[in-house]
Amino acid sequence: MSKIIISLSGGVDSATALAIAKKEGHECHAVSFVYGSKHGKYENVASSKLSTHYKLESWRKINLETVMKDFDSHLLESGGDIPEGHYEDESMSQTVVPARNIIFSSILAGLAWSIEASEVWLGVHAGDHAIYPDCRPEFIDAMRRAIDLGTDGKVMLTAPLLHLDKKRIVELGKDLKVPFQITRTCYKKQELACGKCGSCRERLEAFSANGLLDPIQYMLSPENAI
Amino acid sequence: MSKIIISLSGGVDSATALAIAKKEGHECHAVSFVYGSKHGKYENVASSKLSTHYKLESWRKINLETVMKDFDSHLLESGGDIPEGHYEDESMSQTVVPARNIIFSSILAGLAWSIEASEVWLGVHAGDHAIYPDCRPEFIDAMRRAIDLGTDGKVMLTAPLLHLDKKRIVELGKDLKVPFQITRTCYKKQELACGKCGSCRERLEAFSANGLLDPIQYMLSPENAI
Numbered sequence: 001m002s003k004i005i006i007s008l009s010g011g012v013d014s015a016t017a018l019a020i021a022k023k024e025g026h027e028c029h030a031v032s033f034v035y036g037s038k039h040g041k042y043e044n045v046a047s048s049k050l051s052t053h054y055k056l057e058s059w060r061k062i063n064l065e066t067v068m069k070d071f072d073s074h075l076l077e078s079g080g081d082i083p084e085g086h087y088e089d090e091s092m093s094q095t096v097v098p099a100r101n102i103i104f105s106s107i108l109a110g111l112a113w114s115i116e117a118s119e120v121w122l123g124v125h126a127g128d129h130a131i132y133p134d135c136r137p138e139f140i141d142a143m144r145r146a147i148d149l150g151t152d153g154k155v156m157l158t159a160p161l162l163h164l165d166k167k168r169i170v171e172l173g174k175d176l177k178v179p180f181q182i183t184r185t186c187y188k189k190q191e192l193a194c195g196k197c198g199s200c201r202e203r204l205e206a207f208s209a210n211g212l213l214d215p216i217q218y219m220l221s222p223e224n225a226i
Numbered sequence: 227m228s229k230i231i232i233s234l235s236g237g238v239d240s241a242t243a244l245a246i247a248k249k250e251g252h253e254c255h256a257v258s259f260v261y262g263s264k265h266g267k268y269e270n271v272a273s274s275k276l277s278t279h280y281k282l283e284s285w286r287k288i289n290l291e292t293v294m295k296d297f298d299s300h301l302l303e304s305g306g307d308i309p310e311g312h313y314e315d316e317s318m319s320q321t322v323v324p325a326r327n328i329i330f331s332s333i334l335a336g337l338a339w340s341i342e343a344s345e346v347w348l349g350v351h352a353g354d355h356a357i358y359p360d361c362r363p364e365f366i367d368a369m370r371r372a373i374d375l376g377t378d379g380k381v382m383l384t385a386p387l388l389h390l391d392k393k394r395i396v397e398l399g400k401d402l403k404v405p406f407q408i409t410r411t412c413y414k415k416q417e418l419a420c421g422k423c424g425s426c427r428e429r430l431e432a433f434s435a436n437g438l439l440d441p442i443q444y445m446l447s448p449e450n451a452i
Binding site for chain 2: 068070073097102105109134145146148150151155
């Protein structure tokens with residue numbers, strides 16, 4: 001049993017990572033970053049609900065909106081429209097937020113050291129590898145080493161889903177009774193999930209591949225359903 | 227000639243690193259982090275003056291006070307008194323700010339990617355190695371690799387002073403006509419440098435070892451002078 005800090009976005013992945021941490025009996029402190037993304041408001045609602053559901057030791061929101069105001073990404077309020085299509089389409093690379101996981105894991109490392117938590121958990125997974133360089137195993141390995149050296153061995157970076165794809169994460173989440181109905185995945189600035197962006201499509205495909213109905217509501221009309 | 231982003235604290239090291247960058251003909255963008263340190267206000271004045279002196283392409287202040295509000299360090303407003311004594315004294319480790327350079331370099335990497343700068347420069351040096359784990363060569367190497375992988379090769383971390391001690395930096399700065407009179411080194415929350423904290427003592431020793439007078443004013447009475 002360790003004291004850990006987990007990055008909680010409110011999506012399926014971080015919720016499942018949190019469920020793993022709880023099952024392993026860790027003392028869980030969560031941080032949700034507010035960084036100017038179009039879907040940030042809805043992620044935040046989901047993170048808050050997950051925080052309550054899992055009775056976390058603490059849940060902090062850390063605001064990076066001014067820190068990242070000059071960052072270039074379609075995922076951000078300051079950027080262009082969220083592209084529609086499959087996650088592996090070239091257009092989805094517009095949703096990369098430069099160095100996001102480098103920044104998130106760094107801040108969590110400093111906080112972990114300060115509150116004497118020994119691990120920082122990120123919910124990155126295999127489905128992210130194609131587009132997001134700071135979700136790939138080689139990056140996670142390098143960042144783990146940088147955090148280990150930069151904190152004098154006090155903090156370890158952990159990515160429990162690193163080699164799992166979304167299908168497997170949904171399967172695992174189901175087994176762990178993750179409350180998928182309160183998670184948020186869609187990248188768009190609207191309350192109901194669009195069902196068309198890469199993030200929605202990956203989620204829908206993962207539920208379908210498990211023979212499950214996704215419990216959240218979509219604004220898809222039947223003719224637009226994937 | 228590259229487009230670079232340099233972390234500018236307003237001290238001797240970052241000023242000298244900046245002088246090197248200018249001499250090498252780089253397009254220099256600087257960022258000064260405001261993170262709740264006791265001497266932050268005075269660092270900021272120095273950074274502003276250096277920005278003007280070196281006619282930088284841009285100078286940004288990035289505020290991390292709320293991000294780092296729960297961080298544990300005597301260097302911060304929220305922490306205990308700044309210790310006095312030599313830099314290598316055990317007590318000076320109270321001034322470590324957890325993961326500071328991990329966080330600074332991460333944010334600069336994301337900004338560099340966004341504004342198409344290819345390098346991030348930090349002024350860390352050999353005098354920092356004993357106390358500050360995120361100033362050591364093995365950390366810098368690991369962080370360089372993490373940033374390289376996490377930005378898909380777009381951004382390189384550079385630490386031009388990494389293997390120089392303070393004496394050599396002052397010597398180099400003198401040759402490069404660094405305006406030492408407008409730099410800020412003291413850790414304490416007071417306008418005049420105290421001359422007693424580890425940071426002041428290292429600076430004074432470096433000037434003395436070069437046979438130079440430090441052009442800034444100290445509040446030392448003669449009997450307290452080192």
